[in-house]
Amino acid sequence: MNATTTHTNQGEQPDLRNIKVVPIVIALIIGAFVSFLNETLLGNAMPVLMQDLNVTYAQIQWLTTAYLLVIGVLVPITAVLQQWWTSRQMFLIAMITFLVGTIIAAASPNFALLLIGRIVQALGTGLVMPLMMNTILIIFPPEKRGGAMGLMGLVIMFAPAIGPTLSGVIVDHMHWRWLFIMVIPLAIISIICGAIYMRNVTVVTKPKIDFLSIILSTIGFGGIVYGFSVSGESEVGWNNPIVYGSLIAGSISLLLFVIRQLKVKNPILNMRAFRFPMFSLMIVLMFIVMMSMFSTMVLLPLFLQTVLLVTAFKSGLIMLPASILNGFMAPITGRLFDRFGPRIIIVPGIAIIVLAIWLFTGIDATTSTGQIIFYHVLLMIGVSLAMMPTQTHGLNQLTPDLYPHGTAIFSTLSQVAGAIGTSLFISRMSNKVEENVSKLADPTDPLQLLPAQIDGYQSAFQLGLVFGALALILSLFIRQTKKAQAPQHERAPHGH
Structure with a gap:
């Protein structure tokens, strides 16, 4: 038997010559799709879940906060897990864990069990995300990675984008449990594909595990994600000891961890991954782009439902065209990256993001849904041009031994960026609204209240414009660099 099927000896080099790339990619895509879909699937279902499970808004938010929190804590550890488990073992463990969590959530009779199901789901998702990127880096040579990462980008962008619309349809016509039941067959298909076709592509070295680092990482990333996540809740706010206590503890732990x-x-x-200047620059750019994308996905539905007074389902439909376009653009962007390199793709992408956010700073009660759709389409075109090329170019800088660490860093910081971006923009919006309302003669008058709300949303997008402008300036420093690493033909197949 060859190394593609056995790979049990410590440090054994996997044989990638006869590996079947397509089935592996299919298994990864299905696994990633159901994992990423679950990040936003409960969005429009929150009011129904609150009523059915008899819980408050602050409690129901934990279905999302806990999901992001577990992923943020787990992802840094995956770099070590990928050196202990074969990629096949890790994929199957991840997807079986995700399936178990989904079944628990689908059958849960109360909120506590539903939350446990979500946490178990997140454990699986946290393992799948870095594994997916690391496997792509190994089985594809550098000149073909853009297209492969673009295909993954389709999943990463498209799955969370259709979540709110899909949940709107399901909770309108079916029981909320179908949000989880429909995911079960997809997870099973992914497990079967992985069991049949997934082969190990990594070197299992089984290094000594530093448990103090795991503790510091958990407190560090967990504290920061938790602090920012709960700060956006109106009843908590930035002055709450829980918020600044979590952020201080997280920051100190993160510093000690580094x-x-x-x-x-x-x-x-x-x-050592940060010794590569282009990797570090791409991390910063990805962080800002993720902040803009996540926060817009939260702000826009709120604006549509509170200012333009559309239903949750209709707001999901309004956001759907841009999200679908963004998903389908990802593979195209990947091929453009392979052909033209990073600078000519990423810089215009970030410029388009800045233009879209600038347009959003002018939205008010007279803005039509058509204009919102156009602005959102523009934003997502920019995101698709910037997102995956930024990650691909950053990871391309690294030597093969740093791939698991590079993918874990990107995956971790993307979750942190989502939590920070969402809370910053929501806090900016709600604080501005409260400030405006306190100056009103009659805060209960809808005619006075509406301008106060609109000013809050515009203020949040103005903050986004500042971050976007910073990203645009930084993107001008992007350059094509020669890879300082071992020849890829020694590790990856070129002919698939």
């Missing part, structure tokens, strides 16, 4: 990673022999996240 220091320790630079000293230990087998770091959980190898900080």
Whole structure:
């Protein structure tokens, strides 16, 4: 038997010559689709779940907050797990865990069990995300990675985008449990494909695990994600000891974590990845783009439902065209990246993002749904041009031994960026609205209240414009660099 099927010896080099790339990619795509879909699937179902499970808004938000929190904590550890488990073992463990969580959620009679189901789902998702990117880096040579990452980008962008619309349809016509039941067959198909076709593509070295680093990482990333996540809730706010206590504890733990990673022999996240200037620049750009995308996905439905007074389902439909276009553009963007390189794709992409956010700063009660759709389409075109090329170019800088660490860093910081971006923009909006309302002669008068709300949304998008302008300036420093790493023909097949 060859190494593609056995790979049990420590440090054994996998044989990638006869590997079947297409079935592996299909298994990864289905697994990633159901994982990413669940990040936004409950969005429009929250009011129904609150009523059915008899819980408050603050409680129901934990179905999303806990999901992001678990992923944010788990992803940094995946770099070590990928050196202990074969990629086949890790994929099957991830998808079976996700399936178990989905079944628990679908059958849950109360909120507590539903929350447990979501946490178990998140454990699976946290393992799948970095594994997916790391496998792509290994089985595709650099000149074909753009297209492959673009295909993954279709899933990463499209799955969360259709979540709110899909949940709107389901809760309008069926029981909320179908949000989870419909995912079960897809998860089973992914597990079957993975069991048959998935082969190991990584070197299992089984390094010594530094448990102190895991504790520091958990408190660090968990504290920051949790702090920012709950800060956006109106009844909590930034002045709450829970918020700044979590952020301070998280920041100190994260600093100690980074220091320790630079000293230990087998770091959980190898900080040497940041020695590559283009990798570091791409991390910063990805962070800002993710902040803009996540926050817009939260702000727009709120604006549509509170200012333009459309239903949750209709707001999902309004946002759907741009999200679908963004998903289908991802593979095209990947091929353009392979052909023209990073700078000529990423810089115009970020410029389009800035233009779209600038247009959003002018929205008010007279803005038509057609204009909203156009602005959103423009934004998502920019995101699709910037997102996956940024990650691909950043990871292309690294040597093969740093791939698991690079993918874990990108995956972790994308979750952190989502939590930070959402809370910053929501806080900016709600604080501005409260400030405006406090100056009103009659806060209960809808005619006075509406301008106060609109000003809040415009203020949030103005903050986004500042971040976008910063990203545009930084993108001008992008350059094509030669890869300082081992020849790819020694590790990856070229002919598939």
